[in-house]
Amino acid sequence: MPELTGAQILWECLAREGVDTVFGYPGGAILPAYDALVDAPIHHVLVRHEQGACHMADGYARASGRVGVVVATSGPGATNLVTGLATAMLDSTPLVAITGQVGSGLLGTDAFQEVDVTGVTLPITKHNYLVTRAEDLAGVLREAFAVARGGRPGPVLVDITKDAQQARAAFDWDAAAPKRQHRRPTPQASIADLDQALAMLAQAERPVILAGHGITLGGARDVVQRFAESQDIPYACTLLGLGALPATHELALGMMGMHGEAWVNQAIQEADLLLALGMRFDDRVTGKLSSYAPKAKKIHVDIDRSEFNKNVSVDLAIHGDVQSVVEGLLAQATPRERPDWRARLRALRGDASVRDIQSLPDHGVLYAAHVIHDLWRLCPEATVVTDVGQHQMWEAQYWRHEGERSLITSGGLGTMGFALPAALGAQKARPDQEVWVVAGDGGFQMTSCELMTAVQEGLPLRIAVINNGFLGMVRQWQEFFYERRYAASPIQSPDFVKLAEAYGLTAFRVDSRGQIAEAVAKARAVTGPSLIEFRVQQEDSVFPMVPAGAALDEMIRRPAPSVLAETGADTA
Amino acid sequence: MTESHCILALLDDEPGVLDRVAALCRRRAFNIQSLTVSPASEPGASRMTLVVEATEIGARRVVAHLEKLVNVQSVDLLQSGDLARDLCLARVACGPAARPAVLQLAEVFRARVVDLAADSLVLECTGNRTKVDRFIEVLRPYGLLDLGRSGAVAMARNSEPLALGIPA
Ligand SMILES: Cc1ncc(C[n+]2csc(CCOP(=O)(O)OP(=O)(O)O)c2C)c(N)n1
Numbered sequence: 001m002p003e004l005t006g007a008q009i010l011w012e013c014l015a016r017e018g019v020d021t022v023f024g025y026p027g028g029a030i031l032p033a034y035d036a037l038v039d040a041p042i043h044h045v046l047v048r049h050e051q052g053a054c055h056m057a058d059g060y061a062r063a064s065g066r067v068g069v070v071v072a073t074s075g076p077g078a079t080n081l082v083t084g085l086a087t088a089m090l091d092s093t094p095l096v097a098i099t100g101q102v103g104s105g106l107l108g109t110d111a112f113q114e115v116d117v118t119g120v121t122l123p124i125t126k127h128n129y130l131v132t133r134a135e136d137l138a139g140v141l142r143e144a145f146a147v148a149r150g151g152r153p154g155p156v157l158v159d160i161t162k163d164a165q166q167a168r169a170a171f172d173w174d175a176a177a178p179k180r181q182h183r184r185p186t187p188q189a190s191i192a193d194l195d196q197a198l199a200m201l202a203q204a205e206r207p208v209i210l211a212g213h214g215i216t217l218g219g220a221r222d223v224v225q226r227f228a229e230s231q232d233i234p235y236a237c238t239l240l241g242l243g244a245l246p247a248t249h250e251l252a253l254g255m256m257g258m259h260g261e262a263w264v265n266q267a268i269q270e271a272d273l274l275l276a277l278g279m280r281f282d283d284r285v286t287g288k289l290s291s292y293a294p295k296a297k298k299i300h301v302d303i304d305r306s307e308f309n310k311n312v313s314v315d316l317a318i319h320g321d322v323q324s325v326v327e328g329l330l331a332q333a334t335p336r337e338r339p340d341w342r343a344r345l346r347a348l349r350g351d352a353s354v355r356d357i358q359s360l361p362d363h364g365v366l367y368a369a370h371v372i373h374d375l376w377r378l379c380p381e382a383t384v385v386t387d388v389g390q391h392q393m394w395e396a397q398y399w400r401h402e403g404e405r406s407l408i409t410s411g412g413l414g415t416m417g418f419a420l421p422a423a424l425g426a427q428k429a430r431p432d433q434e435v436w437v438v439a440g441d442g443g444f445q446m447t448s449c450e451l452m453t454a455v456q457e458g459l460p461l462r463i464a465v466i467n468n469g470f471l472g473m474v475r476q477w478q479e480f481f482y483e484r485r486y487a488a489s490p491i492q493s494p495d496f497v498k499l500a501e502a503y504g505l506t507a508f509r510v511d512s513r514g515q516i517a518e519a520v521a522k523a524r525a526v527t528g529p530s531l532i533e534f535r536v537q538q539e540d541s542v543f544p545m546v547p548a549g550a551a552l553d554e555m556i557r558r559p560a561p562s563v564l565a566e567t568g569a570d571t572a
Numbered sequence: 573m574t575e576s577h578c579i580l581a582l583l584d585d586e587p588g589v590l591d592r593v594a595a596l597c598r599r600r601a602f603n604i605q606s607l608t609v610s611p612a613s614e615p616g617a618s619r620m621t622l623v624v625e626a627t628e629i630g631a632r633r634v635v636a637h638l639e640k641l642v643n644v645q646s647v648d649l650l651q652s653g654d655l656a657r658d659l660c661l662a663r664v665a666c667g668p669a670a671r672p673a674v675l676q677l678a679e680v681f682r683a684r685v686v687d688l689a690a691d692s693l694v695l696e697c698t699g700n701r702t703k704v705d706r707f708i709e710v711l712r713p714y715g716l717l718d719l720g721r722s723g724a725v726a727m728a729r730n731s732e733p734l735a736l737g738i739p740a
Contacts, residue, residue, distance in 0.1 A: 118588065119591070122588075122591065122592065122595050123595055123599050126640075126642075127641075127642040130587075130588075143642075147642055151640075180584075180642060180643075183644075183645060183646070184639075304636075304640070305636045305639075306633055306636035306637045306639075306640060308633075308636070309629050309632075309633070310633065313629075
């Protein structure tokens with residue numbers, strides 16, 4: 001049995017778990033681990049802020065389906081992870097965070113850079129550990145990966161005291177196999193549940209599938225698509241469900257919820273059956289609960305049964321992974337068609353499209369929605385990582401996501417500053433994939449220091465900064481609900497082109513629609529990272545909008561244009 | 573309608589487990605009535621009885637959340653017919669004159685005298701929560717000088733070992 005230091009055991013375990021890249025930042029309490037990293041077959045990406053490291057690990061995981069790993073030192077290094085861990089927790093990203101801790105003899109003494117990290121992160125991790133002995137490390141790490149991946153995935157933190165990194169212990173991989181996993185066998189839907197679901201489906205005239213992130217996490221895309229086709233059931237996606245099923249499919253409705261398209265929310269309100277797959281009826285999705293989908297019976301399929309009846313009471317809750325449950329349904333359901341319902345939905349959609357900004361002439365103004373739409377047309381295969389705000393919603397509305405994992409965005413926590421670092425992680429996970437950052441001028445400035453990380457790593461990231469001179473989403477709420485009192489929402493920015501150039505990127509500026517294609521072509525031709533600043537219409541708003549607390553069909557719509565589209569703008 | 577629900581769980585006996593249960597209840601705004609933990613008969617495990625004030629659906633959600641904690645071995649929602657016992661120690665102000673009456677009440681509740689002083693005595697009473705509540709109420713007029721209650725310790729009536737999850 002080889003004797004290794006705790007630090008060596010750490011990297012050995014990570015390598016055996018399949019980790020090839022970690023994102024981190026060194027410091028005193030994690031130095032023994034960094035020293036051993038020199039000899040480990042693992043690439044370390046040096047970030048500029050630990051929050052960035054956590055988002056990178058998150059983006060890495062979301063782009064690849066593998067576990068992302070972030071490393072930080074004790075105290076301030078670890079507390080800088082908090083936002084990133086909460087982001088990963090809310091969006092069910094499998095992540096392992098390794099933090100250094102002061103020596104075990106100093107625990108509880110307020111030693112230099114000591115923070116109770118397991119205490120701080122308890123509510124924002126799926127589980128966490130404090131390891132004070134090298135001999136416990138392998139078992140803890142193996143379990144940490146199993147927990148991060150298992151069931152509904154999530155972030156796990158392992159806090160390792162400095163002496164546990166330095167001490168030697170026998171390393172026995174096999175003996176360290178996780179022992180508590182048997183307690184949580186994968187749930188299996190009962191025959192009775194499947195039969196009841198089938199009976200409800202058979203009776204439904206106007207069903208809608210609500211497609212969530214769980215479809216991607218559970219590898220259920222194919223079977224859900226086949227099921228939707230066999231039953232002729234249209235599907236609406238949550239924000240994180242975009243890309244889980246193809247967006248241009250004839251059954252695809254689009255995004256639901258606060259900024260969902262009018263016809264999607266209308267479809268949900270008119271539906272007589274909702275089949276919710278791997279989604280959690282978030283308040284941004286339901287609007288006012290008492291008037292949510294009033295005519296619909298509801299079936300909820302999820303791997304996490306604590307989600308059942310949390311926000312919306314359902315008629316049937318099926319505890320299981322989406323893939324096996326839908327497989328079970330598909331095996332027994334008789335194919336059918338629903339021409340009336342489909343015709344009704346087509347009519348709803350036609351009514352909405354005249355108000356669509358795509359039908360608006362640009363009159364020389366650069367609309368963010370046009371930018372997103374054109375970007376999608378030019379780079380349909382790209383993976384997009386968005387920040388949070390108006391641009392995020394326009395992206396969700398106007399970029400048609402065909403492929404799984406082609407949209408990476410902070411949904412549950414809505415973390416500004418997420419896009420650039422998460423995109424870096426995504427690019428690291430999938431080096432051959434074209435990755436675009438779409439960020440606002442506000443959020444981009446929160447983590448723009450990571451531009452240097454992209455340069456140091458030589459990553460060919462493409463960055464679109466949608467500059468409207470405002471914290472746009474805040475401004476929009478102030479316009480609608482606070483009488484246009486723009487408190488703290490106008491925001492100044494550096495010259496983004498110069499800023500990017502200072503970091504060593506190649507950068508471009510666009511202020512009219514006609515310049516988009518050329519700038520994008522030039523940006524894509526650059527070997528390293530490149531950035532385009534889009535100077536867009538300043539006081540534009542995202543439509544439609546369901547105000548917080550209103551019913552889904554009480555939407556604020558874009559004012560109907562008096563002059564309809566004569567521009568030939570693409571309305572696809 | 574909310575009512576008391578009794579949840580029984582076996583936990584790994586390791587540091588921080590109670591933190592997790594308490595943090596979970598606080599975070600999800602579950603209303604804890606009582607929480608008792610003691611070593612279980614299995615080595616390495618602790619046995620927890622948690623009483624929450626919740627609707628039936630709410631109680632099931634507590635169970636579903638507890639199930640997700642890595643160091644929870646098993647968890648069960650007890651039915652109303654199951655066994656739950658509370659212990660209370662009550663020091664009652666009572667000089668020689670009141671003593672016979674208090675002792676008579678103690679007898680009715682099968683409480684025992686565990687300490688006796690000139691002007692007070694301590695009674696020990698066990699039973700389900702309603703019984704102990706009533707016991708305290710009848711003593712109150714005499715003057716309760718001190719009161720300690722354990723919170724419920726519970727057990728299912730059937731002999732099935734504790735299993736993960738809610739019975740179907
Ligand atoms: C870390 C963080 N702080 C504050 C917010 C609240 N917030 C949501 S959207 C938004 C404005 C975003 O502005 P910008 O990045 O310029 O994007 P835009 O909305 O203009 O597209 C703010 C401040 C948040 N989501 N995250």
